Amino acid sequence: MCGIVGAIQRDAGVVQTLLEGLRLLEYRGYDSAGVAVLDAGAIAIRRKAGRLERLELALTDGALSAARAGIGHTRWATHGPPSDENAHPHTDAEGRVALVHNGIVENWAELRAELEASGVRFASDTDTEVLAHLVGREVARGSSLFDAVRASLARVRGYYAIAALSLEEQGARLVCARSGPPLAVAAGPDGVYLASDVLALIAHTRDVVFLEDGDVAELELGRAPRVTRIDGTPVERPARRVEWDPEAAGKGSFPHFMLKEIHEQPDVLARTAFDRLRLESGDVDFGVPGFSDAELRAIDRVQVVACGTALHAGWIARYLIEGLARVPVDVDYASEFRYREPVLSASTLALAISQSGETADTLAALRLARSLGARTTAICNVLGSTLVREAQATILTQAGPEIGVASTKAFVAQCVAAYLFAVRLGRARGVLSLQQGRELVSDLRLLRPQMESLLGERAVSEVRAIARQNQSQRGFLFLGRGINYPIALEGALKLKEISYVHAEGYPAGEMKHGPIALIDPEMSILVVASRGPLAEKVRSNLEQVRARGGHVIVIGSDEESIAKSDEHVRVPVCSEWLSPILNVIPLQLVAYHMADLKGLDIDKPRNLAKSVTVE
Numbered sequence: 001m002c003g004i005v006g007a008i009q010r011d012a013g014v015v016q017t018l019l020e021g022l023r024l025l026e027y028r029g030y031d032s033a034g035v036a037v038l039d040a041g042a043i044a045i046r047r048k049a050g051r052l053e054r055l056e057l058a059l060t061d062g063a064l065s066a067a068r069a070g071i072g073h074t075r076w077a078t079h080g081p082p083s084d085e086n087a088h089p090h091t092d093a094e095g096r097v098a099l100v101h102n103g104i105v106e107n108w109a110e111l112r113a114e115l116e117a118s119g120v121r122f123a124s125d126t127d128t129e130v131l132a133h134l135v136g137r138e139v140a141r142g143s144s145l146f147d148a149v150r151a152s153l154a155r156v157r158g159y160y161a162i163a164a165l166s167l168e169e170q171g172a173r174l175v176c177a178r179s180g181p182p183l184a185v186a187a188g189p190d191g192v193y194l195a196s197d198v199l200a201l202i203a204h205t206r207d208v209v210f211l212e213d214g215d216v217a218e219l220e221l222g223r224a225p226r227v228t229r230i231d232g233t234p235v236e237r238p239a240r241r242v243e244w245d246p247e248a249a250g251k252g253s254f255p256h257f258m259l260k261e262i263h264e265q266p267d268v269l270a271r272t273a274f275d276r277l278r279l280e281s282g283d284v285d286f287g288v289p290g291f292s293d294a295e296l297r298a299i300d301r302v303q304v305v306a307c308g309t310a311l312h313a314g315w316i317a318r319y320l321i322e323g324l325a326r327v328p329v330d331v332d333y334a335s336e337f338r339y340r341e342p343v344l345s346a347s348t349l350a351l352a353i354s355q356s357g358e359t360a361d362t363l364a365a366l367r368l369a370r371s372l373g374a375r376t377t378a379i380c381n382v383l384g385s386t387l388v389r390e391a392q393a394t395i396l397t398q399a400g401p402e403i404g405v406a407s408t409k410a411f412v413a414q415c416v417a418a419y420l421f422a423v424r425l426g427r428a429r430g431v432l433s434l435q436q437g438r439e440l441v442s443d444l445r446l447l448r449p450q451m452e453s454l455l456g457e458r459a460v461s462e463v464r465a466i467a468r469q470n471q472s473q474r475g476f477l478f479l480g481r482g483i484n485y486p487i488a489l490e491g492a493l494k495l496k497e498i499s500y501v502h503a504e505g506y507p508a509g510e511m512k513h514g515p516i517a518l519i520d521p522e523m524s525i526l527v528v529a530s531r532g533p534l535a536e537k538v539r540s541n542l543e544q545v546r547a548r549g550g551h552v553i554v555i556g557s558d559e560e561s562i563a564k565s566d567e568h569v570r571v572p573v574c575s576e577w578l579s580p581i582l583n584v585i586p587l588q589l590v591a592y593h594m595a596d597l598k599g600l601d602i603d604k605p606r607n608l609a610k611s612v613t614v615e
């Protein structure tokens with residue numbers, strides 16, 4: 001949940017390099033930030049509670065501008081409130097080492113008691129400081145930083161990505177390690193670098209080494225990173241080329257990443273799907289192992305595990321897989337799945353969906369499914385992520401880096417990937433005929449201009465008017481049915497996470513069993529109403545709302561529903577299976593504009609972090 005960076009560069013100015021890296025990782029946590037650099041024979045630390053700007057301000061004096069080696073951190077608090085003292089980096093008592101950490105040291109209380117008993121005085125409430133003292137103690141005994149980190153980590157229970165620098169090494173080496181949260185290292189022409197996310201590396205080089213759990217790496221200018229296991233056994237970790245464009249990590253001309261990412265969705269559809277479509281054979285080719293006819297015919301059940309927005313894509317996957325491939329699907333919150341006693345078999349496919357590929361609950365659910373004998377497949381956006389490395393097969397979504405904490409384009413990419421998978425499964429199992437396959441594949445090609453029309457000026461100004469009209473409402477109910485029920489859930493999640501208003505998603509037919517009591521003129525009801533087999537049912541639910549004085553906003557293509565609404569956004573007609581991908585766009589925009597009108601911090605909503613790597 002925190003972001004860490006580190007660099008040793010040929011030239012001065014490492015502080016700027018670290019700040020640029022932290023800026024790109026701020027999505028991972030943003031309640032405090034800090035850097036430690038080797039400067040004039042000492043470790044200099046600057047750290048500040050609050051957003052990165054406060055740290056930048058504290059560094060404008062240029063006092064550390066000659067430094068060439070350092071580490072940095074942006075925090076999402078776990079142990080101790082956000083404060084200058086709890087901000088990373090942390091040091092040992094003698095200031096020999098500085099250390100940044102993402103994760104949790106589970107036995108920190110025990111280790112802290114032991115260190116205190118030996119006379120160590122702590123300066124913060126964090127679990128991280130324990131690590132700094134442990135490493136410092138080893139260095140004081142004469143160990144190299146590399147050996148000191150390995151020896152200290154051998155005593156730690158928990159999960160971590162850490163980076164450390166030491167006064168003894170005079171900035172010539174940085175050491176980092178991972179067990180759980182992601183960490184990548186890279187050697188470029190001008191320096192060597194480490195970061196929690198490749199986003200912070202691709203400005204320097206596209207060739208990146210993804211560390212595995214249990215790896216420790218030593219970085220030194222002019223050579224490839226040395227990687228060993230914690231016990232010192234050397235391992236080969238070849239660099240992999242990352243194709244992401246460094247430009248994609250910027251906002252371009254958009255005021256917020258979220259808006260930029262919403263507008264990227266038509267391209268995301270094309271990138272995720274078009275090269276994989278086979279019009280002639282009415283099929284999909286993922287171009288990677290794990291999706292052959294034989295492998296897919298061996299599946300008799302799918303178990304989806306995911307969290308948040310990815311879970312909503314999982315619900316959509318359920319409708320698609322059951323509808324198009326006739327394979328039963330269960331969908332579980334990963335955080336619940338891991339603590340029930342699920343019954344899986346070798347013919348179950350566990351499908352884990354995640355943008356980051358680092359969500360702790362999703363990873364735990366995938367591991368549990370595998371330990372119970374299921375085959376595992378991931379739908380994931382991040383090459384080299386833990387999920388991709390651990391799943392037996394992966395459909396990589398091509399959303400590009402998603403920075404806004406509220407997930408938008410990754411969701412669309414996940415829905416597209418689920419559609420592709422359902423078509424492939426249906427074709428492999430002989431459930432879909434050649435003709436049906438061709439139609440499904442062609443339908444996807446028609447979607448891009450329809451998505452673009454929903455992002456055109458007229459549609460966007462309609463949405464903004466809806467946001468303005470409804471911004472003072474007491475609450476929001478999102479209703480949908482069938483494959484658009486998950487879109488109601490997703491619309492409500494988007495609104496609450498960035499606008500801080502209460503919103504609930506509900507299956508429209510379930511409303512009469514309770515939520516209908518909430519309806520009054522201060523409650524806005526957003527109804528997802530597409531043309532299709534359930535349109536008539538949705539209309540009657542809509543009538544029930546109107547009869548109780550609710551303010552009705554229809555998002556969809558069903559004209560009769562639109563005619564009954566107080567406000568609406570008309571969505572182009574497409575196949576029922578693909579309608580969620582269109583319907584979600586106005587809902588994302590309603591949430592965005594509502595938050596914007598309220599002047600809220602859209603890309604970094606309070607209390608949240610982009611990647612939830614803690615349980």
Ligand code: M6R
Binds near residue numbers: 407
């Ligand atoms: O990286 P993941 O897709 O695994 O993340 C899952 C959720 O944490 C994520 O979708 C979260 O709900 C978003 N903030 C929603 O916008």
